[in-house]
Amino acid sequence: MSLTIREAEVIVTSPGRNFVTLKIVTEDGQVGLGDATLNGRELAVASYLRDHLVPLLIGRDPQRIEDTWQYLYRGAYWRRGPVTMAAIGAVDMALWDIKGKAANMPVYQLLGGAVRDRVLAYTHATGPDTPALLDAVERRVQQGYKAVRVQTGVPTLDTVYGVSKNGTAGYEPAERGARPAEELWDTGQYMRHIPGVLAAVRERFGADLHLLHDVHHRLTPTQAARLGRSLEPFDLFWLEDVTPAENQALLRQVREHTTVPLAIGEVFNSVWDCQQLITERLIDYIRACVVHAGGISHVRRIFALADLYQVAAAPHGPSDVSPVNLAASLHVGLATHNFAIQEFMGYEPLVDEVFPHAYRYADGHLHPGDAPGLGVQIDEALAAKYPYAPAYLPVARLRDGSMKDW
Ligand code: GCO
Ligand code: MG
Numbered sequence: 001m002s003l004t005i006r007e008a009e010v011i012v013t014s015p016g017r018n019f020v021t022l023k024i025v026t027e028d029g030q031v032g033l034g035d036a037t038l039n040g041r042e043l044a045v046a047s048y049l050r051d052h053l054v055p056l057l058i059g060r061d062p063q064r065i066e067d068t069w070q071y072l073y074r075g076a077y078w079r080r081g082p083v084t085m086a087a088i089g090a091v092d093m094a095l096w097d098i099k100g101k102a103a104n105m106p107v108y109q110l111l112g113g114a115v116r117d118r119v120l121a122y123t124h125a126t127g128p129d130t131p132a133l134l135d136a137v138e139r140r141v142q143q144g145y146k147a148v149r150v151q152t153g154v155p156t157l158d159t160v161y162g163v164s165k166n167g168t169a170g171y172e173p174a175e176r177g178a179r180p181a182e183e184l185w186d187t188g189q190y191m192r193h194i195p196g197v198l199a200a201v202r203e204r205f206g207a208d209l210h211l212l213h214d215v216h217h218r219l220t221p222t223q224a225a226r227l228g229r230s231l232e233p234f235d236l237f238w239l240e241d242v243t244p245a246e247n248q249a250l251l252r253q254v255r256e257h258t259t260v261p262l263a264i265g266e267v268f269n270s271v272w273d274c275q276q277l278i279t280e281r282l283i284d285y286i287r288a289c290v291v292h293a294g295g296i297s298h299v300r301r302i303f304a305l306a307d308l309y310q311v312a313a314a315p316h317g318p319s320d321v322s323p324v325n326l327a328a329s330l331h332v333g334l335a336t337h338n339f340a341i342q343e344f345m346g347y348e349p350l351v352d353e354v355f356p357h358a359y360r361y362a363d364g365h366l367h368p369g370d371a372p373g374l375g376v377q378i379d380e381a382l383a384a385k386y387p388y389a390p391a392y393l394p395v396a397r398l399r400d401g402s403m404k405d406w
Contacts, residue, residue, distance in 0.1 A: 003027075003061045003062075003063070004026065004027045004059050004060065004061065004062075005024055005025070005026055005027075005057050005058055005059065005060050005061075005062050006025050006026060006027045006058070007024075007025045007058065008022060008023065008024045008025070008049075008053075008054040008057045008058065008094075009022075009023045009025075009054075010022055010023075010036070010046050010049045010050045010054070011023060011378060011380065011383055012042065012043070012046055012387075012388045013354060013383035013384070013386050013387075013388070014386045014387060014388050014389050014391075015348070015350040015351050015353075015354045015382075015383070015386045016348050016350055016351060016386075017173065017174060017319070017320060017351075017391065018037065018039075018042045018174075018388055018389065018391060019035070019037045019042075019321075019322040019351075019354075019355075020035070020036040020037045020038070020042050020045055020046050020049075020090075021033055021034070021035060021036065021037075021090075021322060021324060021378055021383075022034040022035075022036050022049055022090040022091060022093075022094050023094070023378065024057065024062065024091070024094040024095065024098065026062050026098060030062075030098050030101050030102060031097075031098070031101075032062070032093075032094035032095055032096075032097035032098035032101070032373065033093070033094055033097055033324050033374065033376060033377070033378060034089065034090030034091060034092065034093035034094035034095075034097070034291075034295070034324060035089075035090060035093060035290075035291045035321055035322040035323075035324035035325035035328070036049060036086050036087060036089070036090035036291065037086070037291065037320065037321050037322050037325070038082055038083065038086045038291075038292065039174060039320040039321075039393065040174060040180075040391070040392045040393055041082070041083065042388065043388070044083045045083050045086045045087050045090075048083050048084065048086075048087040049087045049090060049091075052087075053072060053087055053088075053091060056071070056072070057091065062095055062098045062099070063099060063102075065092065065095040065096060065099065065297060066297060068091060068092075068095060069088065069091075069092055069294070069295070069297045069298070072087075072088045072091060073088055073294070079270075080269050080270050080272065080273075081269060082267070082269050082292055084269075085269035085270060085292060085293060085294045085298075086269075086291050086292050088294050088295060088298075089290060089291040089292065089293065089294050089295035089298070090291065090295070091295070092294065092295025092296055092297050092298070093290065093291070093295050093296060093324060093325070093328045093374065096110070096295075096296050096297075096328070096331075096373070096374065097373040097374040097376075098373065099373075100372050100373035100374065101372045101373040103372070104372050105372060106331065106358075106368060106369065106370050106371060106372060106373070106374075106375060107296070107328070107331040107368070107373060107374055108330075108331040108332075108334040108335040108368055109335075111296075111300070111331060111332065111335035111336070112335050113335060114334045114335060115334070115335060115336065115337050116333075116334060116339075117367075118334075118362075118365035118366065118367050119330055119333040119334055119339065119341075119342050119365060119366045119367065119368075120146065120147060120340070120341045120342070120364065120365055121145065121147065121341065121342050121343075121344040121361065121364060121365055121366045122145070122147035122148060122149055122210065122212055122237070122341050122342075122343055122344065123140055123143075123145050123147070123148060123149070123343075123344055123345060123346070124140075124148070124149045124151070124162075124345050125137040125139070125140045125148045125149070125150050125151075126150075126151045126152065126162060126163045126164050127152055127153070127163070128152070128153040128163060129152065129153055130152060130196075130197050130200050132152075133150060133151075133152045133197065133201065134200065134201065134204055137150060137201060137204075137205060137209075141205065141209065144362070144363045144364045145364045146208075146209065146210055146364035146365075147209070147210035147211075147212065147237060147341060147364070148209065148210070148211060148212070149211075149212040149213065149214060149240075149343075150197070150198070150201055150211060150212070150213055151163050151213070151214060152193075152194075152197050154186065154189050154190045154193050154194075155189055155193055156186065156189055157183070157184055157185070157186060157189065157190075158183070158184065159183050159394070160183070160190075161183065161216060161393070161394060161396065162214060162216060173391075174320065174391040174392050174393045175391060175392065175394070176389050176390065176391045177390065177391070177392070178390055179392065180392035180393060180394050180395045181392075181394040181395075182394060182395055182396070182397060183394045183395070183396045183397070184396070184397060184398075184399065185218065185396040185397065185398060185404045186398070186399060187218060187219065187223060190218070191219075191223060191226070191227055191230075194213070194227070194231075195227075195230045195231060195234075198211065198213065198231055198234040198236070199233070199234060201234075202234045202235070207235070210237040210341075211234065211235075211236050211237060212236065212237045212238050212239075212240065212263075213231070213236060213238075213239055213240065214240040214241060215227070215239065215240060215241050215242045216240075216241055216406065217241045217242075217243060217244045217245070217267075217405050217406055218396075218404065218405060219242050219243055220243065221243055221250045221251070221253040221254050222253070224242035224243050224254045225253060225254045225256070225257035225258055226257075227239070227242065228242070228254060228257065228258030228259075228260035228262070229257055229258045229260070231260055232258065232259060232260055236260055236261065237261065237341075238260075238261045238262065238263040238284065238285055238314075239260045239261065239262055239263070240262075240263040240264070240287070241263070241264055241266070241287075242254060242262065242264075244405050244406075245264050245265075245277070248273075248274070248275075248276035248277045248280075248282065249276060251264075251277060251282035251283065252280070252282060254282075255282050261284040261285065262282070262283045262284055262285070263283065263284065263285035263286075263287050263314055264277060264283045264285075264286070264287060265277075265283070265285075265286045265287035265288045265316075266287040266288070266289055266292075266316035267292070268287075268288050268292075268293060269292055269293055269294065270293060270294060270298065270302075271298070271301055271302045271305060274286055274288065274302065275305070277311075278302075278305055278306050278309050278311050279305075279309060281309050281310070281311060283311060284311060284312065285311065285312050285313070285314040285340060285341075286302060286303070286306045286311055286312070286313055286314065287314055287315060287316050288302050288303075288313075288315060288316070289315055289316035289317070289321060289325070289329075290315060290325050290328045290329045290332065291321055291325045291328075292316070292321075295328075296328055296331070296332055299313075299315065299332060300332065300336070303332070303336055303338060303339065306338060307337065307338040310338075311338070312338050312339070312340035312341075313332075313333075313336060313338055313339040313340060314339075314340045314341045314342070314343070315329045315332075315333075315342060315343065316343055317329055317342055317343035317344055317345070318343060318345055319345045319346065319347050319348075319351070322351075322355060323347060323351065323352070323355040323357045323359070323376050324355065324374060324376045324378075326342075326344070326357075326359065327357055327358070327359050327368055327369075327374040327375055327376045328374055329342055330342060330359050330366055330367070330368035331368045331374065333366075333368075334367070334368055342366055344361065344366055346361070350386075353379065353382060354378065354379050354382050354383050354386075355376055355377065355378055355379075356376070356377050356379065357369070357375060357376040357377075358370070358371035358375030358376070359375060359376075393406075
């Protein structure tokens, strides 16, 4: 392999939703791809890469993944944060992709080889009301899923984040437009409604189906403790993001009052965001996302710390990060002992066309495939047909008009 990076390019494309991809090319023409997508703040990461990191990469040795990571992280003065860490994450992923291609091995082999045959996946089912949700779960079960995240509408609220408006399995899309849509949120209504919904799902599908539920950071620790306790009879696989978790110590209160398994961390960017959650075992699953937490090199550190405390890895993998990120997550998953489950929503067919990939789904599980590197390409001609379009997740307000946490 040539010992220098010849060029690096940032590709922004919007085949239905925005994706930012870093493409690194070596002197001998080896190509590596990294996902750099940060939903709703895509262009900030594109600029960070184009304006600040790409000039530093030209001429560097692509084999020195760890040194490049340390150079970009320690050398920046301004550390952490989603924009910085997504940009570093994209570089890291692309360099692992190149290393795999140069070695003619899938990345999971470079990480120590497979510790499992396939990676358990969970998918999403949503419905505006309980009957529609039960139908949506049924469709997912028919597709072979063993684990399903269930989200539903709440009485008196017109829309609820995470619930598709038309009742299909579709994702909670960021809406195109210059400003986010606004929704109403009512914690009391939600907390009174959701136990009955989970009871109905459990009753209909029996004990074996893994059920997950995402609270999207909307509760106080006291509310979270109460909700967790009220959901205990339904044997959840996990309850996700009960509080904003910026104050990690507050999770102690939740833990003292409920044994519902807790998953947190999709918005975290580094091991420092979850150090206390892990070392005090205030969570059961760490959700750090490969791209947003500094790439393969850094999530491996987070997951290794988690392993010491019997906290399992369960990375974020929504359809608003690209198939390049999903592939990276699956390589880590196949090679990491304390990896429990991978979120997998699937992509619209057009996204799969823009990013042809070697990973595959079968019978509720995923496998990264055996193509060298990460096993994902980008069809640049097709990508160029779909230019960036501003799109934002909705924001929520309470009945008095004040903003509600994401
Ligand atoms: C999940 C997440 C997503 C995020 C989204 C933000 O668990 O999949 O909560 O739905 O909200 O990825 O961009
Ligand atoms: Mg989530």
